[in-house]
Amino acid sequence: MDVNSNERRRQTRSNVYHYLYGAQEFCTRQSLAQALDLSLPTIYQNLTDLVDAGLVRYAGQSQSTGGRKASGLAIVPDARVAVGIALTEDRLRFSAADLRLNEIAYHKVSHTSNFEMEELGALVARELEQFLDAYHIDRSRLLGVCIAMAGVTDPEGGHLLYAPTMHLRNVELSGLTRSIPYPTYVENDATCSGYAEWFMRGDQENLAYLSLENGVGGAFISNGVVYGGDNRRSAEFGHLCVEPGGLPCACGKWGCLEAYCSDWRIRNTFGVSLKEFFEGVNQGNPEYAALWKDFLFHLAIGASNIRMALDCTVVLGGFMSQYLDPYLPMLREYAAANDPFERRADYLQLGVLRSHAVPLGAALHFIRDFLDTV
Numbered sequence: 467m468d469v470n471s472n473e474r475r476r477q478t479r480s481n482v483y484h485y486l487y488g489a490q491e492f493c494t495r496q497s498l499a500q501a502l503d504l505s506l507p508t509i510y511q512n513l514t515d516l517v518d519a520g521l522v523r524y525a526g527q528s529q530s531t532g533g534r535k536a537s538g539l540a541i542v543p544d545a546r547v548a549v550g551i552a553l554t555e556d557r558l559r560f561s562a563a564d565l566r567l568n569e570i571a572y573h574k575v576s577h578t579s580n581f582e583m584e585e586l587g588a589l590v591a592r593e594l595e596q597f598l599d600a601y602h603i604d605r606s607r608l609l610g611v612c613i614a615m616a617g618v619t620d621p622e623g624g625h626l627l628y629a630p631t632m633h634l635r636n637v638e639l640s641g642l643t644r645s646i647p648y649p650t651y652v653e654n655d656a657t658c659s660g661y662a663e664w665f666m667r668g669d670q671e672n673l674a675y676l677s678l679e680n681g682v683g684g685a686f687i688s689n690g691v692v693y694g695g696d697n698r699r700s701a702e703f704g705h706l707c708v709e710p711g712g713l714p715c716a717c718g719k720w721g722c723l724e725a726y727c728s729d730w731r732i733r734n735t736f737g738v739s740l741k742e743f744f745e746g747v748n749q750g751n752p753e754y755a756a757l758w759k760d761f762l763f764h765l766a767i768g769a770s771n772i773r774m775a776l777d778c779t780v781v782l783g784g785f786m787s788q789y790l791d792p793y794l795p796m797l798r799e800y801a802a803a804n805d806p807f808e809r810r811a812d813y814l815q816l817g818v819l820r821s822h823a824v825p826l827g828a829a830l831h832f833i834r835d836f837l838d839t840v
């Protein structure tokens with residue numbers, strides 16, 4: 467068989483798989499043949515290949531009104547798994563996900579490493595193996611392990627160029643990944659979660675993602691592609707100035723969105739956990755309520771500035787977003803007050819993925835690579 471017919475065959479197989487991956491309705495061999503304009507023998511051949519490879523299975527039967535019932539077809543979500551690790555200054559969060567980005571395991575551990583990369587890498591590798599064992603994750607199906615960090619990385623994922631919340635600059639990352647015996651990649655945390663948000667929504671061309679974690683970051687996805695900018699520093703929304711001369715930020719400047727709208731601000735001001743803080747807000751603690759109002763006010767300024775610059779849906783994500791549901795109307799009201807074009811700020815939305823958005827988004831790196839090769 468020549469190269470061209472091999473490539474055509476691969477493409478047909480890929481089309482069959484991706485059709486099934488995206489299908490909302492019940493699929494049969496007949497409906498596939500019709501939808502993809504292929505002959506039934508071609509469909510049979512490709513399905514045999516995909517079933518033999520463990521990627522597709524026969525699932526259920528159609529509700530036939532007479533004659534033979536047709537067998538349904540579906541992809542096998544756990545044919546492969548990927549692991550994402552969210553690494554911050556005080557903890558590691560592991561998520562394992564299947565090919566549909568369903569979370570199949572989650573675990574978190576605290577760490578006190580001072581970011582000496584070899585030492586941290588050994589810790590990550592050890593905790594990873596324990597995670598795989600504890601949740602019986604089949605290593606032969608493991609596509610890879612992606613580590614998400616709150617910093618600017620180079621395109622090859624080999625260097626961390628700058629990470630203000632962790633006080634790191636120009637750090638070689640090979641020490642971090644060397645002890646992990648699977649394919650690895652290191653990516654910016656908000657790029658991971660922002661892309662995952664776009665992937666899960668599946669209905670938007672453009673999306674700006676504001677990540678509210680220990681620090682504040684973001685991602686801008688345009689026509690389904692992460693826009694990196696000239697220096698891979700696009701969508702560093704945490705350092706938008708929302709209050710000139712305001713609160714000091716970890717980056718050394720004043721008045722950044724991150725200084726106003728991070729988990730770090732709450733914990734540092736009151737020395738309490740987020741859970742305790744929101745209990746206090748709900749019980750009417752005046753100091754907590756005042757800070758929270760100021761937090762929301764500045765968050766709305768940041769969000770409306772993003773809307774002005776990019777003219778697309780602005781999604782609030784990251785683990786802080788799990789507390790925002792009751793405050794979304796107020797946030798939209800504040801944001802609409804800054805908007806000369808629209809009276810309502812419906813563009814401001816909460817993330818689909820909440821507390822595990824970063825590690826799941828990191829896992830998506832290898833899932834996406836795999837889907838591109840099927």
Ligand SMILES: [Zn+2]
Nearest residue numbers: 705715717722
């Ligand atoms: Zn800053």
